[in-house]
Structures are given as C-alpha cells and as structure tokens.
Amino acid sequence: MKFKSKTALIPYILWIAIFVIAPIGLIAYYSLLDLNGDFTLANYKNFFTSAYLTMTLTSFWYAFLITFFTLLISYPTAYFLTKTKHKQLWLMLIIIPSWINLLLKTYAFIGIFGLHGPVNAMIEVFGFDPTQILFTDFSFIFVAVYIFIPFMIIPIFNALDEMNPSLIYAARDLGASAFTTFRRVIFPLTIEGVKSGIQVTFIPALSLFMITRLIAGNKVITLGTAIEQQFLVAQNWGMGSTIAVFLILIMFASMLFTRTKKKGGRA
Amino acid sequence: MKSLINVTLSILLVCGLLAFVAAKLDTSNAAGGDGVLTIYNWGEYIDPDLIKQFEEETGITVIYETFDSNEAMLTKIRQGGSAYDIAVPSEYTIETMVDEDLLIEIDHAKVPNLQNIDPYYLDLPFDPANKYSIPYFWGTVGVVFNRAQLPDHLTFDTWEHLWDPALKDKVFLVDGSREVIGMGLNSLGYSLNSRDDQQLREATEHLKALDGNVKAIIGDEVTPLMINNEATVAVTFSGQAADMMWENEDLDFAVPQEGSNLWFDNMVIPKTAQNVEGAHKFINFMLDPEVSAQNADYVGYATPNKAAMAILDEEVVTDERFYPSEEMRTNLEVYENLGLEMLGVYNEYFLEFKMSLQ
Amino acid sequence: MRTTLSPAAKIYLALVFIVLYAPIFYLIFFSFNSGGTMNSFEGFTLEHYAAVFDDNRLLIILINTVIVALLSALFSTIIGTLGAVGIVSLRSKKMRNTLLSLNNILIVSPDVVIGASFLILFTMVGVKLGFASVLISHIAFSIPIVVLMVLPKMLEMNTNLIDAALDLGATRRDVLTRVILPYIKPGIFAGFFMALTYSLDDFAVTFFVTGNGFSTLSVEIYSMARAGISLTVNAISGLVFIVTIAIVIGYYYFMSRSKKTKGA
Numbered sequence: 001m002k003f004k005s006k007t008a009l010i011p012y013i014l015w016i017a018i019f020v021i022a023p024i025g026l027i028a029y030y031s032l033l034d035l036n037g038d039f040t041l042a043n044y045k046n047f048f049t050s051a052y053l054t055m056t057l058t059s060f061w062y063a064f065l066i067t068f069f070t071l072l073i074s075y076p077t078a079y080f081l082t083k084t085k086h087k088q089l090w091l092m093l094i095i096i097p098s099w100i101n102l103l104l105k106t107y108a109f110i111g112i113f114g115l116h117g118p119v120n121a122m123i124e125v126f127g128f129d130p131t132q133i134l135f136t137d138f139s140f141i142f143v144a145v146y147i148f149i150p151f152m153i154i155p156i157f158n159a160l161d162e163m164n165p166s167l168i169y170a171a172r173d174l175g176a177s178a179f180t181t182f183r184r185v186i187f188p189l190t191i192e193g194v195k196s197g198i199q200v201t202f203i204p205a206l207s208l209f210m211i212t213r214l215i216a217g218n219k220v221i222t223l224g225t226a227i228e229q230q231f232l233v234a235q236n237w238g239m240g241s242t243i244a245v246f247l248i249l250i251m252f253a254s255m256l257f258t259r260t261k262k263k264g265g266r267a
Numbered sequence: 268m269k270s271l272i273n274v275t276l277s278i279l280l281v282c283g284l285l286a287f288v289a290a291k292l293d294t295s296n297a298a299g300g301d302g303v304l305t306i307y308n309w310g311e312y313i314d315p316d317l318i319k320q321f322e323e324e325t326g327i328t329v330i331y332e333t334f335d336s337n338e339a340m341l342t343k344i345r346q347g348g349s350a351y352d353i354a355v356p357s358e359y360t361i362e363t364m365v366d367e368d369l370l371i372e373i374d375h376a377k378v379p380n381l382q383n384i385d386p387y388y389l390d391l392p393f394d395p396a397n398k399y400s401i402p403y404f405w406g407t408v409g410v411v412f413n414r415a416q417l418p419d420h421l422t423f424d425t426w427e428h429l430w431d432p433a434l435k436d437k438v439f440l441v442d443g444s445r446e447v448i449g450m451g452l453n454s455l456g457y458s459l460n461s462r463d464d465q466q467l468r469e470a471t472e473h474l475k476a477l478d479g480n481v482k483a484i485i486g487d488e489v490t491p492l493m494i495n496n497e498a499t500v501a502v503t504f505s506g507q508a509a510d511m512m513w514e515n516e517d518l519d520f521a522v523p524q525e526g527s528n529l530w531f532d533n534m535v536i537p538k539t540a541q542n543v544e545g546a547h548k549f550i551n552f553m554l555d556p557e558v559s560a561q562n563a564d565y566v567g568y569a570t571p572n573k574a575a576m577a578i579l580d581e582e583v584v585t586d587e588r589f590y591p592s593e594e595m596r597t598n599l600e601v602y603e604n605l606g607l608e609m610l611g612v613y614n615e616y617f618l619e620f621k622m623s624l625q
Numbered sequence: 626m627r628t629t630l631s632p633a634a635k636i637y638l639a640l641v642f643i644v645l646y647a648p649i650f651y652l653i654f655f656s657f658n659s660g661g662t663m664n665s666f667e668g669f670t671l672e673h674y675a676a677v678f679d680d681n682r683l684l685i686i687l688i689n690t691v692i693v694a695l696l697s698a699l700f701s702t703i704i705g706t707l708g709a710v711g712i713v714s715l716r717s718k719k720m721r722n723t724l725l726s727l728n729n730i731l732i733v734s735p736d737v738v739i740g741a742s743f744l745i746l747f748t749m750v751g752v753k754l755g756f757a758s759v760l761i762s763h764i765a766f767s768i769p770i771v772v773l774m775v776l777p778k779m780l781e782m783n784t785n786l787i788d789a790a791l792d793l794g795a796t797r798r799d800v801l802t803r804v805i806l807p808y809i810k811p812g813i814f815a816g817f818f819m820a821l822t823y824s825l826d827d828f829a830v831t832f833f834v835t836g837n838g839f840s841t842l843s844v845e846i847y848s849m850a851r852a853g854i855s856l857t858v859n860a861i862s863g864l865v866f867i868v869t870i871a872i873v874i875g876y877y878y879f880m881s882r883s884k885k886t887k888g889a
Contacts, residue, residue: 006711006714008707008708008710008711008714008801009707009708009711009712009715011703011704011707011708012704012705012707012708012711012712012768012772015704015708015765015768016724016727016728018746018765019731019743019746019765019766019768020727020728020730020731021727022742022746023734023738023739023742023743023746024730026742026745026746027734027738027742035607035608035611051615051618051619051622054622055622073641076634076637077637077638077641080630080634080637080638081638083629083630083634084630084638086877086881088877089873089874089877090638092818092873092877093642093870093873094641094642094645095818095819095822096866096869096870096873097645097646097648097649098822098826099821099822099825099865099866099869100648100649100652100862100865100866101825101826101842101843101846101858101862102826103828103843103846103847103850103854104652104846104854104858104859104862105648105649105652107488107491107652107663107854108647108648108649108651108652108663109648110488110491110492111491111495111651111655111663112647112648112651114492114495114497115495115496115497116495116496116497118651132436132482134483134497135482135483146644146645146648149641149645150819150822151770151819151822154774154815154818154819155773155774155777155812155815158774158777158778158811158812158815159777159781161811162778162781162811192776192777192780192781193777195777196773196774196776196777199729199732199773200732200770200773200774200819203729203732203733204732204733206733207733207734207735209735209736213442213484213485213486214485214486214488216483217439217482217483217484217485218442218483218484218485218621218624219483219484219621219624221618221621221622224735226618227735227737227738228735228737229614229618230614231737231738231741232336232338232339232342232737233338233443233444233610233614234444234607234610234611234614235338235341235607235610236607236611236614237741239611240737240738241738244734244735244738247733247734247735248730248733248734250733251726251729251730251732251733252726255722255725255726255729270810271806271810271813275699275703278695278696278699279699281695282692282695282696285688285691285692286688286692288688289684289685289688289689289692292681292684292685292688293681293685305837305838309848310845310847310848310849310850311849311855315682330837330838331682332835332836332838332840333840333844333845333848333849334832334848335832335847335848335850339832339833342741342744342833343744343832343833343836346744346745346748347748348744348747348748348752348753348754348836349754349755349835349836349837350836350837486850487850488850491662491663494662495665514662
C-alpha cells in the first residue's frame with residue numbers, strides 16, 4: 001500500500017510511551033523489590049513454586065473455556081443478527097446491557113442463580129430438586145461468557161456484515177453444501193473479526209477477578225485474583241508486580257498464536 | 268466523514284449540557300480550604316442527614332468520598348494528591364498509618380464530646396491515649412447461623428461446630444486472611460495474633476479439614492445471601508450479622524468462646540488534611556450523643572458512645588450478641604499489626620487453604 | 626439479498642437476548658421493592674425512584690459518569706482509530722507486531738495494577754486528582770480496545786481501493802477521509818461503544834486516580850457493598866437503562882424514517 005500515515009501514529013505512540021511503557025517500567029522495577037524496598041530476585045523465585053504455577057495453568061484453562069464458549073455462542077448470534085431486518089438496531093440492543101454496572105448485574109446473577117432464585121424455581125416446576133448453581137464452575141463460566149459476549153459479537157458481526165453475499169451464492173451454486181460453504185467461504189472471510197473477538201475475550205479473561213469471588217466463591221483462583229490480593233491485601237507490590245510481569249509474558253505468547261499471517265505483506 | 272464529525276459534535280454538545288446541569292445541581296462551591304471538609308469513609312457508613320445537619324450548623328461544605336477497603340484507602344492517602352480531612356480506617360490500619368507518619372495528632376481540647384465515649388474503647392494498644400484516632404464504630408467476628416435449619420446441638424459457642432458433618436456445603440467464610448487463619452488459630456486455642464509458624468501450619472491444616480463444609484469464601488455479598496437462606500452458617504462481622512438478622516428472623520449470631528476478633532473503626536485526620544479545624548469540629552459533632560445515636564440507628568453497628576447508648580433502644584444496647592459484656596470481651600483480641608512480612612505469611616497460608624477447596 | 630431467519634434461528638436469538646437482559650430486568654424488578662433489599666419482594670413502591678431525584682449527590686455522580694464515559698470514548702476512539710490506520714500502514718512487520726503487543730498490555734493488566742501505576746504516574750507529574758486524571762485514565766485504558774475493534778476492518782480493506790485513489794491524484798487527507806474512514810466506520814463505532822462499556826464498568830482504576838470530591842457511579846456502588854447496596858442505585862440504573870433504550874430506538878426510528886422520505 002502506498003498510503004502512509006506516520007502522522008496518524010503520533011498520538012498513539014505518545015499514548016504507548018506514557019501509559020504503557022512507563023507503567024510497565026514501574027511494574028518491572030517493583031517486581032525486583034522486596035517488602036523493605038531492597039533489590040531481590042526472590043519474587044521471581046517465589047513465582048516458580050507450585051501454588052503460582054498451578055494458578056497459571058488454572059487461569060489459562062478457564063480463559064480458554066470462557067473464550068471457547070463465548071465464540072460458540074457469539075458466532076451464530078452475529079450471523080443471525082446480520083440477517084435480521086433492523087440489524088444495526090439489534091446490534092445496539094446487544095451492546096446496551098453491558099452499560100449497566102457490572103457489580104450490580106453480578107448481584108442480580110447471585111439472586112437469579114440462588115437456591116431460591118428464579119432458575120431453581122423453574123427447575124422445581126419440572127419436578128427436580130433445587131441444585132447448587134452458584135459457586136460452581138458452571139456459574140463462573142456462565143457469567144464470564146455473559147460479560148464477554150458483546151465484545152465477541154461486534155467484531156464478528158462487522159466482518160460478516162461486509163461480506164459480499166454473492167460469494168455465498170456462488171459457492172452454493174457450485175454445489176457446495178451449507179457446511180462446506182461456511183467452512184471454506186464464510187469462516188475464512190471473517191477470520192480477522194474472530195481473531196479480534198478472541199483477543200478481547202481471552203486476554204482479559206486471564207486476569208478476571210471480581211467474579212472469581214462473587215460467583216465462584218473463591219473456589220476458582222486466577223492470576224488476576226492473586227495480583228489483586230498481593231496489591232491490596234498483602235500490600236506486597238513486589239510480588240504482585242512479578243505475577244503481572246508473567247501475565248504480560250503469557251499475553252505475548254498467546255498473541256503469537258493469533259498473529260496475522262496471511263496479509264502480512266501489506267506495506 | 269461528515270457523519271463522524273456530526274457524531275463528535277453532538278457528543279461534545281451533550282457533555283456540555285450535562286456539565287451545565289451538574290453545575291446547577293451542585294449547591295456546594297468546592298474550592299478547598301476552610302469552607303470545605305473532605306471525608307473519606309466506607310460507603311453507606313454514615314447517615315446522610317447528619318452530613319446536612321453538620322453543614323447547616325457549621326457552614327462548612329462537606330465532600331464525601333468513599334472507599335471499599337482499608338488497604339485501598341491507605342494506598343491513596345499514602346500517595347497524596349487528594350486532600351482528605353477525615354478518614355475512617357480500622358485499627359490495624361491506624362497502626363500502620365501512625366508508623367508511616369500519615370496522621371495528624373488530635374487535639375483533645377477541641378473534642379470535648381470525647382467524654383461521651385465509654386473509657387473501655389479508649390487508650391487501646393493500637394493507639395495509646397488516642398493520640399491519633401477517635402472511636403467511630405466497633406464490633407466482633409462471629410458466626411451467623413440459621414436456627415431453623417440446624418440441629419439443636421450446634422450453638423456455635425465453640426468454633427469446632429463449624430467442622431460438624433451436618434454442615435456439608437453449608438458454610439460461608441469471610442474473604443480475609445486475618446479472619447480465616449485467625450479463626451483456625453482460635454479454634455486450636457492459639458492467639459489470633461500468632462507469629463509462630465508451627466501454630467500457623469497447624470491452623471491451616473485444621474482449616475483444610477473444613478473443605479467439604481465450605482460453600483464459598485466471599486466478602487460483603489454475604490449479607491444478601493444469608494438473608495436469602497443461601498447457606499445456613501456464615502463467619503462474618505457483627506455489624507453485617509445485625510443487618511442480616513434485621514431482615515431474616517431465623518438467623519442468630521454467636522461469638523465462639525475460644526476467642527475471636529474485636530475490631531474498631533476510628534476517625535483519624537490524615538496529614539493530607541487542608542481543614543484541620545473543620546476536621547476537629549466534625550469529630551466532635553459525631554461524638555454528640557444525639558448524633559451518635561442517630562448514626563448508630565442508621566448504620567446498625569455498635570457505637571462506643573455511652574451517652575448515645577442511653578438514648579438508643581434499650582433492647583438494642585442490652586443485646587449481648589452485639590454489645591458483649593465486659594466479661595465476654597476478655598476472650599476477644601484486637602488485631603495487632605504483624606508487619607508486612609508476617610501478613611505475607613498469613614496470606615500464603617490463606618491462599619494454600621483456598622486452593623485446597625474443591 | 627436477505628434470506629429470512631428460520632424459526633430455529635429466531636428462537637436462538639430470542640434466547641440470547643433473554644439471557645442478556647435477564648439480570649437487568651431482575652434489577653429493575655427489585656427497584657420497585659418496598660422491602661429495601663434485592664432479596665424477597667415485599668410490595669410495590671416508587672420510593673426508590675423518588676429518592677433518586679432527592680439525592681443531588683447521586684445525580685451529580687451519574688452525570689459525571691456519563692460525561693467521563695462519552696468524552697473518554699470519543700477521544701480514545703479518535704486516537705485508537707488513527708493508531709490502527711497507522712499500524713496497518715507500517716512497512717516493518719516486526720514494528721507492527723511490537724506495537725500490537727504493547728497495545729494489548731493494558732487489556733491484560735488487572736485494574737489494580739493499572740490504577741496503582743497511573744496513580745504513581747499522576748502524582749509524580751503533579752496532575753491534580755479529579756475529573757482530569759479520571760478522564761485521562763479512561764482514555765488511556767480504552768484506546769487498546771478501539772484499536773482491536775478497528776483493526777480487523779483495516780485489514781479487510783482492499784488496498785487496491787487506496788492505491789487507485791492515490792493514482793487518481795487524491796491527497797493523503799482525501800484518502801483518509803473519503804476512502805478509509807467510511808470503510809472502517811463500523812469498526813470505529815464498535816470501538817466507541819466498547820470504550821463506553823469499559824469506561825462505565827471501571828471501578829478499580831477510577832478509584833485510584835480520583836480525588837477532590839470527584840466520583841463515578843462504579844466507585845460509589847463498590848464502596849456501598851460493605852453496608853449493602855441501596856435500591857436507589859437499582860432505580861437509577863433502571864432509569865438510565867430505559868432512557869438509553871428509548872434514545873437508541875427513537876434515534877433508529879427517526880433515522881430510518883428520514884431515509885425513507887429522502888428515498889421517496
């Protein structure tokens with residue numbers, strides 16, 4: 001592409017310098033300090049104890065599950081939305097719930113999933129005994145997926161919406177089955193949107209914290225929870241920063257997997 | 268492009284309009300200095316009518332800001348940048364703040380209402396002679412339980428009852444390392460301020476045996492959950508227990524006899540204060556018997572104000588679950604500031620316990 | 626071109642919408658509860674709505690929240706969009722990937738870390754804590770989400786379009802305003818709306834960088850947790866929700882009607 005826009009980048013680069021590089025520098029610096037403010041590598045050594053390694057794996061696993069289910073639900077939703085009559089309006093109606101305060105909605109979920117809440121009331125109508133839904137893996141993943149759905153739907157919707165429908169007709173005319181059309185035509189064309197959706201779901205899911213307590217009752221412990229605890233309860237900014245450093249490294253690693261390969265030679 | 272510019276302009280217009288409305292609504296003219304008092308407190312921890320009353324009596328405009336944990340508040344005051352005249356930390360945080368030289372000494376001559384406070388709550392180890400802090404509310408840590416849903420032998424006058432097999436998946440614990448590990452220590456007859464690693468290890472192992480009984484480890488949301496009968500037993504703070512029992516008549520509260528925690532939230536004047544004079548006025552105002560009683564009635568926590576207790580409902584202040592007798596208080600311990608190193612150890616053990624839960 | 630939705634698809638969408646709106650209707654339902662809590666419904670009352678209009682402090686906080694959300698979303702959208710356009714035009718692949726990795730750091734960092742480091746940053750530079758510091762922080766943590774929303778549109782865009790425009794003598798400015806921006810507009814709006822979400826939901830960062838009496842609804846709600854969230858907050862959220870829905874539907878209706886009349 002001949003079009004170059006270095007000037008467009010200036011505010012963005014400035015932002016990166018002030019609000020990304022500087023805080024990262026601070027975090028890296030703090031991660032080398034112990035409680036007395038002396039230099040040490042002990043925090044890094046501590047990280048490699050079984051507790052934190054287990055936690056890293058758990059975080060990864062839950063983030064993966066959350067991303068998977070979010071994608072599973074969002075893709076068809078986005079697809080059907082593009083086919084509705086007032087699609088822009090419907091898309092807005094997907095976004096609006098995310099503007100109501102998350103803590104309030106979480107409290108609502110606590111009520112909804114409770115032993116005497118509407119969900120269990122429904123279960124009882126069908127003749128089953130009320131079950132424990134709150135403070136289980138199910139409720140944790142459900143609420144996390146709930147939070148991320150709009151973030152996943154939007155980029156996929158935008159990708160699907162622009163797609164030239166004649167491509168699909170062409171594929172169908174050439175005898176491709178619905179599934180083949182999806183796999184060979186639709187999905188590849190929306191891959192950028194899907195990747196973007198995965199990034200805005202997986203990366204924040206690694207550091208989820210509030211709902212690990214409110215919905216999972218601290219039975220799920222993620223790296224995000226551990227960092228909060230170190231900063232706010234243990235007042236050990238050194239250890240908290242060390243975990244944050246690892247979280248960022250993990251993010252870099254996961255970026256490698258979703259990296260754009262195809263259109264690389266754009267410039 | 269045109270539509271993008273239109274959107275931008277309309278957003279700016281809307282913001283301008285909103286700012287105008289906000290300015291109209293804002294009757295105070297917050298400029299800082301003598302006419303303004305900035306209070307930093309827990310949310311919903313004061314009767315808003317009292318703030319109005321204070322403003323009317325003194326002509327001082329109050330800015331009321333809120334925090335959700337001692338540690339978060341501490342970080343903000345430590346870092347500076349905002350002028351807090353009054354803050355309401357818990358006792359262990361006051362110790363830290365004194366150590367770090369973050370507080371201004373309180374001039375007792377300007378707080379004549381201090382005489383209304385029960386001497387029992389004055390001159391405590393975390394702040395000898397109340398040089399830096401004045402009691403606001405106090406309470407204990409204990410067990411809330413649903414009388415109607417439990418076998419009679421469980422009275423929770425001992426911590427051991429939490430380990431009862433009848434409580435499978437029925438117990439909420441409070442999300443705090445000092446509280447939970449402290450409970451483990453107390454249940455074994457140790458002090459909840461123990462620094463002995465052997466004792467801490469024993470306490471953690473003992474706690475791990477709770478596994479099947481623990482339904483969740485949660486924070487303030489325990490109140491609605493207990494009111495709603497989501498669990499039958501919860502380890503929690505007395506103030507919250509009072510809230511729950513107000514809403515759900517089946518609930519009862521007990522402080523186990525092996526010992527538990529006695530906590531205080533006190534008013535302090537941080538070094539960041541711009542209006543030290545006003546801060547003293549406010550502290551004195553809050554210690555007025557009528558004011559104190561009204562506040563205790565609104566917030567629902569136990570007041571250390573003797574004169575206010577005389578005004579409050581007899582039934583409330585004689586309830587030994589929330590105003591334990593002096594004899595009962597001998598088993599209770601106030602948290603000592605263990606230092607960050609030791610706090611880290613408590614946290615590691617607490618984490619170990621959490622991760623052992625299924 | 627439009628194919629109609631099958632009944633199964635309609636049911637699927639309906640289910641998604643029901644789940645998305647369930648907690649909100651739950652909140653609104655209890656805002657009419659005379660019981661005072663979100664537990665058992667005792668009786669119908671409008672007192673919590675009356676309380677909203679009596680509470681100037683809460684109304685000011687609500688307005689603050691909306692202003693910060695709109696302004697931060699606007700500025701982060703501008704900076705983020707320009708950033709995404711710039712990133713795609715970069716020649717060096719390595720440089721591009723580095724920028725994208727840096728972009729995502731704020732998304733992966735827990736709020737407490739961002740809040741604490743921003744607080745240190747602001748106090749070091751001497752920014753007075755309050756509206757400005759909150760607005761700047763919100764812009765800062767919303768930029769990466771905008772970039773991630775705009776980027777796929779940029780990558781999808783057919784480069785021939787731009788090359789053709791340049792060959793036809795269009796200036797760079799023309800290319801940006803006439804070719805690129807119209808094409809990536811859906812991405813820009815997506816970024817704007819997601820930035821709004823980020824801003825409205827944020828508690829931890831705002832908590833750390835606010836001061837001098839400035840507060841947002843999130844900070845207020847979180848600090849209420851210890852003594853119980855009052856139903857006034859439910860009522861105010863319910864009102865905000867209804868007004869938002871009304872604005873969106875009204876705007877959409879108005880737009881589609883004016884389009885029709887133009888077309889006729």
